[in-house]
Amino acid sequence: MTAHAPGADADADDLDVEEALALVKEIPGRTPGAPHPPDHRLHATVWTEARALAERAARHGGGRRTGHLTPVTVPLAEALGLTLAAPLTALTDLPSFDTSAMDGWAVSGPGPWHVREEGVLAGHTEHAPLTDGEAVRIATGARIPPDTTAVLRSEHGRTDATGRLHVTAAAGAPHTVTHGQDIRPRGQECRSGDQLLSAGTRATPAVLGMAAAAGYDTLSVVPRPRVDVFVLGDELLSEGLPHGGLIRDALGPMLPPWLRALGAEATAVCRIGDDEDALHEALTASDADVVVTTGGTAAGPVDHVHPTLRRIGAELLVDGVQVRPGHPMLLARTRENQHLVGLPGNPLAAVSGLLTLAEPLLRTLAARPAPEPYTLPLRDAVQGHPYDTRLVPVSLRGDRALPLLYNGPAMLRGVAAADALAVVPPGGARPGQEAELLDLPWASGGIGVCFT
Ligand SMILES: Nc1nc2c(c(=O)[nH]1)N[C@H]1C(S)=C(S)[C@@H](COP(=O)(O)OP(=O)(O)OC[C@H]3O[C@@H](n4cnc5c(N)ncnc54)[C@H](O)[C@@H]3O)O[C@H]1N2
Numbered sequence: 001m002t003a004h005a006p007g008a009d010a011d012a013d014d015l016d017v018e019e020a021l022a023l024v025k026e027i028p029g030r031t032p033g034a035p036h037p038p039d040h041r042l043h044a045t046v047w048t049e050a051r052a053l054a055e056r057a058a059r060h061g062g063g064r065r066t067g068h069l070t071p072v073t074v075p076l077a078e079a080l081g082l083t084l085a086a087p088l089t090a091l092t093d094l095p096s097f098d099t100s101a102m103d104g105w106a107v108s109g110p111g112p113w114h115v116r117e118e119g120v121l122a123g124h125t126e127h128a129p130l131t132d133g134e135a136v137r138i139a140t141g142a143r144i145p146p147d148t149t150a151v152l153r154s155e156h157g158r159t160d161a162t163g164r165l166h167v168t169a170a171a172g173a174p175h176t177v178t179h180g181q182d183i184r185p186r187g188q189e190c191r192s193g194d195q196l197l198s199a200g201t202r203a204t205p206a207v208l209g210m211a212a213a214a215g216y217d218t219l220s221v222v223p224r225p226r227v228d229v230f231v232l233g234d235e236l237l238s239e240g241l242p243h244g245g246l247i248r249d250a251l252g253p254m255l256p257p258w259l260r261a262l263g264a265e266a267t268a269v270c271r272i273g274d275d276e277d278a279l280h281e282a283l284t285a286s287d288a289d290v291v292v293t294t295g296g297t298a299a300g301p302v303d304h305v306h307p308t309l310r311r312i313g314a315e316l317l318v319d320g321v322q323v324r325p326g327h328p329m330l331l332a333r334t335r336e337n338q339h340l341v342g343l344p345g346n347p348l349a350a351v352s353g354l355l356t357l358a359e360p361l362l363r364t365l366a367a368r369p370a371p372e373p374y375t376l377p378l379r380d381a382v383q384g385h386p387y388d389t390r391l392v393p394v395s396l397r398g399d400r401a402l403p404l405l406y407n408g409p410a411m412l413r414g415v416a417a418a419d420a421l422a423v424v425p426p427g428g429a430r431p432g433q434e435a436e437l438l439d440l441p442w443a444s445g446g447i448g449v450c451f452t
């Protein structure tokens with residue numbers, strides 16, 4: 001199975017005549033073999049630079065040097081998945097008192113010991129000091145009475161008929177009782193004021209547990225960027241079968257959970273037809289940090305994104321990217337604290353725009369770390385575009401990436417079965433060639449982790 005099948009054919013169809021000719025003939029004045037983009041595409045941004053620009057864009061908005069949104073304080077349970085805005089500093093010693101690590105007896109000095117009447121339970125307040133030769137029953141986690149020298153585990157001791165406690169033997173030798181045995185001393189894990197985690201750490205379930213243990217009720221975190229999604233197009237149906245030239249909206253159901261996996265707060269999708277005034281109204285009314293539009297990015301008669309951006313005086317930061325699919329994608333600063341990512345309408349082109357422009361922008365606003373870049377060899381050859389980077393859905397099989405079919409701009413069939421998108425450089429890739437991979441969030445983090 002290779003990528004030279006339905007999707008690749010569809011992608012080849014997408015080349016204009018000038019580009020297609022460039023595949024087979026040299027351009028005068030150029031080094032043989034070195035392709036040159038046609039003039040009308042020179043303004044399109046190189047793919048890697050577009051990603052860097054999207055990351056930097058966040059740093060300019062609102063005069064934020066770090067690029068991330070202003071931190072907020074939230075209850076622990078609401079911090080899951082967010083980034084800590086301040087170091088997590090212990091508010092207490094841990095353990096906060098000397099505790100027993102085992103169920104058994106707190107003992108003082110060498111045995112045998114006289115056992116006190118009352119037991120000691122976890123969470124109870126301080127007990128009277130032990131005297132030398134004395135023991136008291138103790139539970140795991142209970143506060144150690146003063147002058148305890150060790151804890152004897154319940155399975156290592158027995159009381160005789162007179163109530164005295166003795167160490168039992170194993171394999172002929174008595175269990176040892178060393179000084180401090182099975183006692184967790186106060187401050188063993190940390191002292192009050194110790195830094196447990198640095199700012200920038202992601203609040204995982206384990207971090208929430210650590211914070212609670214260290215005395216926190218709330219955490220200072222970078223909030224999720226709020227995203228409004230505007231789906232453009234008169235031809236879109238929200239239910240039922242395609243009919244009469246109308247098709248199902250594939251992006252409305254896909255974008256909010258995907259944006260959430262990228263760290264955003266995206267709830268409602270606003271369906272706007274091919275109506276320039278409605279788009280203008282929705283855009284000027286939005287107070288979201290980021291607006292994501294779908295469709296209407298090209299130069300067709302009802303492609304209203306560019307005219308609307310001009311109308312509101314937005315600054316175009318990226319206007320077309322040298323990537324397939326998705327080359328008409330755009331990024332604009334609509335106002336001081338708001339950006340707009342214009343995703344092309346073709347569904348896989350929209351995915352490409354999501355990973356090229358929305359991911360770096362949202363990651364920076366949410367103060368998330370950039371994913372570690374990695375590569376794998378491609379199992380099969382992938383046909384390249386002459387000038388543009390290609391993003392091709394792949395399935396990860398052991399230590400190889402298998403390029404998937406049905407990777408044309410209008411298709412989701414490939415990406416729906418994929419674990420990642422392979423970055424294929426201009427000119428294509430040979431079998432076995434290493435390709436950079438962009439993981440799909442559910443493949444790397446688990447679907448539950450991403451979308452809760
Ligand atoms: N003259 C040119 N035409 C086109 C160019 C070009 O460079 N010159 N680029 C092509 C490429 S590449 C793409 S991608 C599309 C981008 O078009 P738009 O962003 O303006 O999107 P639309 O025209 O609105 O739609 C394109 C296509 O996608 C379907 N679509 C739109 N929204 C959805 C949705 N939510 N769910 C499913 N499908 C959707 C729409 O019906 C169209 O078939 O422009 C090319 N044209």
Ligand code: MOO
Pocket residue numbers: 014323324325326327328344346348349409410
């Ligand atoms: O057809 Mo277009 O390459 O952006 O999806």
